[in-house]
Amino acid sequence: MASPRLLLLLAAVLLLLSFISLNSRSSLRSLNPPPILSRSPSHPLDPLSFDEISAIRSILASYRPFAAPNPFPAIHSVSLDEPPKSVVLRWRPGDHLPARRATVTAYSPPGHTHVLSIDIASARVLHHSTPSGFPRLTTDDMNRAIIAALADTSFLRSLDSRGLSPSDVVCGPLAPGWYGPEEENHRLVKVQCFATALNFYLRPIEGLTALVDVDAARVIRISDSGPGIPISPGEDTDYRYSTQRNKPSAFSNPINPVSFEQPAGPSFDVNGHVISWAGWEFHLKPDARAGSVVSLARMRDPETGEWRSVMYKGFASELFVPYMDTSEGWYFKTYLDSGEYGFGISSMPLVRLNDCPRGAYYMDAVFAGTDGRPFVRPDLLCVFEKYEGDVVWRHAETLLTEPNIREARPKVTLVVRTAASVGNYDYIIDWEFQTDGLIRVKVSLSGMLLVKGTTYQNLSQVPEGEDLHGTLLTDNLIGVVHDHFLSFYLDMDIDGPDNSFAKLHMIKQETSPGESPRKSYMKVIRSIAKTEKDAQVKLSLYDPSEFHIINPSRISGVGNPSGYKLVPAATAASLLDLDDPPQRRGAFTNNQIWVTPYNQSEEWAGGFFVYQGRGDDNLATWSDRDRAIENKDIVLWYTLGFHHIPCQEDYPIMPVVSSSFDLKPVNFFRRNPILRAVPYTENDLPVSSARTSV
Numbered sequence: 001m002a003s004p005r006l007l008l009l010l011a012a013v014l015l016l017l018s019f020i021s022l023n024s025r026s027s028l029r030s031l032n033p034p035p036i037l038s039r040s041p042s043h044p045l046d047p048l049s050f051d052e053i054s055a056i057r058s059i060l061a062s063y064r065p066f067a068a069p070n071p072f073p074a075i076h077s078v079s080l081d082e083p084p085k086s087v088v089l090r091w092r093p094g095d096h097l098p099a100r101r102a103t104v105t106a107y108s109p110p111g112h113t114h115v116l117s118i119d120i121a122s123a124r125v126l127h128h129s130t131p132s133g134f135p136r137l138t139t140d141d142m143n144r145a146i147i148a149a150l151a152d153t154s155f156l157r158s159l160d161s162r163g164l165s166p167s168d169v170v171c172g173p174l175a176p177g178w179y180g181p182e183e184e185n186h187r188l189v190k191v192q193c194f195a196t197a198l199n200f201y202l203r204p205i206e207g208l209t210a211l212v213d214v215d216a217a218r219v220i221r222i223s224d225s226g227p228g229i230p231i232s233p234g235e236d237t238d239y240r241y242s243t244q245r246n247k248p249s250a251f252s253n254p255i256n257p258v259s260f261e262q263p264a265g266p267s268f269d270v271n272g273h274v275i276s277w278a279g280w281e282f283h284l285k286p287d288a289r290a291g292s293v294v295s296l297a298r299m300r301d302p303e304t305g306e307w308r309s310v311m312y313k314g315f316a317s318e319l320f321v322p323y324m325d326t327s328e329g330w331y332f333k334t335y336l337d338s339g340e341y342g343f344g345i346s347s348m349p350l351v352r353l354n355d356c357p358r359g360a361y362y363m364d365a366v367f368a369g370t371d372g373r374p375f376v377r378p379d380l381l382c383v384f385e386k387y388e389g390d391v392v393w394r395h396a397e398t399l400l401t402e403p404n405i406r407e408a409r410p411k412v413t414l415v416v417r418t419a420a421s422v423g424n425y426d427y428i429i430d431w432e433f434q435t436d437g438l439i440r441v442k443v444s445l446s447g448m449l450l451v452k453g454t455t456y457q458n459l460s461q462v463p464e465g466e467d468l469h470g471t472l473l474t475d476n477l478i479g480v481v482h483d484h485f486l487s488f489y490l491d492m493d494i495d496g497p498d499n500s501f502a503k504l505h506m507i508k509q510e511t512s513p514g515e516s517p518r519k520s521y522m523k524v525i526r527s528i529a530k531t532e533k534d535a536q537v538k539l540s541l542y543d544p545s546e547f548h549i550i551n552p553s554r555i556s557g558v559g560n561p562s563g564y565k566l567v568p569a570a571t572a573a574s575l576l577d578l579d580d581p582p583q584r585r586g587a588f589t590n591n592q593i594w595v596t597p598y599n600q601s602e603e604w605a606g607g608f609f610v611y612q613g614r615g616d617d618n619l620a621t622w623s624d625r626d627r628a629i630e631n632k633d634i635v636l637w638y639t640l641g642f643h644h645i646p647c648q649e650d651y652p653i654m655p656v657v658s659s660s661f662d663l664k665p666v667n668f669f670r671r672n673p674i675l676r677a678v679p680y681t682e683n684d685l686p687v688s689s690a691r692t693s694v
């Protein structure tokens with residue numbers, strides 16, 4: 001247990017650290033950004049500014065169908081309608097910005113979804129369509145559904161039978177998925193509640209669900225399969241430091257505050273939304289649906305000085321989180337979090353010094369509220385340099401005695417981070433850039449498990465053969481088995497838009513009699529995908545391939561095409577039936593890799609409208625058109641997956657579980673691009689040393 005004096009000291013150190021962090025922020029070699037409220041766009045891909053969103057609201061308010069006396073619709077999203085790629089690629093700093101346009105999704109109850117395209121300068125609505133499909137919920141929708149449930153007499157009776165009144169509960173607005181005609185033609189929310197507690201997620205009121213028609217604010221049906229299932233007391237589940245610090249704890253000493261040294265300050269530059277660092281340059285913006293979007297990533301060739309394009313646009317396109325319990329209160333929990341709730345809009349401000357280290361640069365977001373007015377979400381993104389004590393390349397020569405060769409270079413990377421809190425779960429997404437041209441995309445999961453109430457307090461009580469659909473975590477709580485899949489949109493433009501997808505298939509080749517003492521070797525067979533179906537890939541350890549995006553017109557001196565390869569790491573595939581309704585909606589997980597021809601309207605792997613969608617407009621349906629993809633502008637899609645069998649350590653809050661994938665140069669550079677990286681000496685860094693005892 002830390003002594004009060006130590007805590008005081010710690011507080012003083014933290015205070016000091018926050019001053020240092022403020023100082024290092026101002027010493028960034030960046031143009032000091034103007035306050036977010038007065039910032040105007042300076043790049044064709046810059047997100048809509050505060051003023052632009054205000055202007056769009058005025059345009060909508062005087063647009064005949066929405067102008068008084070007609071009711072103003074609920075605004076579900078307002079985002080930049082990016083100019084065509086060819087226009088963005090031609091644009092140079094100093095040029096006029098291409099026309100600023102926005103796409104607005106709005107909804108007029110009951111049942112009218114609007115998609116509008118707006119030209120801001122001319123204050124005109126260019127297109128207005130009323131497609132079928134529902135946009136993600138607004139917070140007003142969520143509140144309306146919860147209030148309706150808590151006003152329903154039969155719902156109240158069910159609460160009352162458990163000794164609870166509306167003031168004793170916290171309720172969640174759950175997307176119902178799509179299972180047939182019931183989930184069509186009207187917007188639905190399933191409301192489930194928890195008994196109040198700081199960590200209410202661990203006190204489910206099991207089995208009680210209100211199916212609510214959102215527009216009518218009316219309860220359609222109550223199901224209650226849970227009387228008799230106790231509500232966990234949720235003792236000792238508050239995870240805040242303010243309550244934990246006074247507990248007798250830990251047999252180990254606390255770790256002293258840690259930060260890595262940058263005596264000369266950070267090495268990245270921020271110019272509006274353009275970040276540059278160590279030969280990299282990219283455009284970075286917050287997005288209400290995707291969280292963060294990295295665009296126009298390019299790298300300066302260290303040998304020629306040429307700027308070389310790597311990726312036009314990359315972002316987390318959709319998530320699929322199916323829970324594996326088929327009972328009435330659980331079967332529908334098969335979330336598509338980005339399209340149903342919005343990843344960016346669910347991201348709260350990052351916690352300085354803890355979510356991102358000292359020296360981080362924070363970027364605010366401007367989003368539109370349900371009324372169409374702009375609001376600022378501060379610190380949505382952070383950018384920082386990372387040093388974990390790793391090595392980027394090394395060699396110690398043992399066969400030469402003279403000269404004595406010991407060469408090692410430290411690995412420093414640049415990280416872009418966001419953290420979305422979609423209900424109980426937190427998703428940290430990192431885009432990490434390395435000096436050798438590698439981009440690592442890392443996903444880390446934390447937050448609270450969705451748990452199920454049970455009468456069991458000990459596994460010994462569970463009848464033989466009964467499937468708990470999860471792990472008994474503590475008395476009366478089961479952590480339900482589930483998956484997480486995140487599909488990434490990766491519009492790779494290796495040395496220009498026209499690229500091909502090459503598979504380097506590795507097979508066992510047997511030798512012919514007498515050829516060699518060896519019986520077999522691994523042989524690489526290279527092929528180019530002609531159409532989309534050739535590029536639908538299911539990963540397999542015993543049937544491996546490398547996956548390259550290459551530029552067939554950019555050939556190195558020795559004849560290899562310039563390329564980047566996709567390198568999967570630990571991942572998981574969905575085991576649901578292809579015809580299971582949730583799997584049809586999450587069909588982008590049917591393969592881990594897909595390649596589609598570039599099409600500006602195919603960006604959301606689960607479809608543009610996901611809420612109660614049937615899955616008829618998604619990556620799988622696009623790809624099944626089997627369009628040509630050879631030597632064309634193509635988009636790579638990779639789905640990273642986690643199977644999650646909860647365990648006791650995930651309670652009451654989960655330590656992060658991470659996985660990643662890499663985009664790694666292959667024959668892109670003539671040779672190791674960081675041969676001239678400079679090693680550190682003791683003059684570069686203040687020396688500090690560990691406590692030692694003999």
Ligand SMILES: *[C@@H]1O[C@H](CO)[C@@H](O)[C@H](O)[C@H]1NC(C)=O
Nearest residue numbers: 456457458459460461462475
């Ligand atoms: C739970 O069951 C195990 C046997 O499976 C038993 O050893 C243990 O004592 C039980 N614990 C409680 C609290 O009942």
Ligand SMILES: *[C@@H]1O[C@H](CO)[C@@H](O)[C@H](O)[C@H]1NC(C)=O
Nearest residue numbers: 597599600601602617622627
């Ligand atoms: C672009 O995508 C949309 C939506 O999937 C589709 O309707 C359209 O036909 C596509 N265009 C081309 C040229 O494939």
Ligand SMILES: [Cu+2]
Nearest residue numbers: 445482484644
């Ligand atoms: Cu999980």
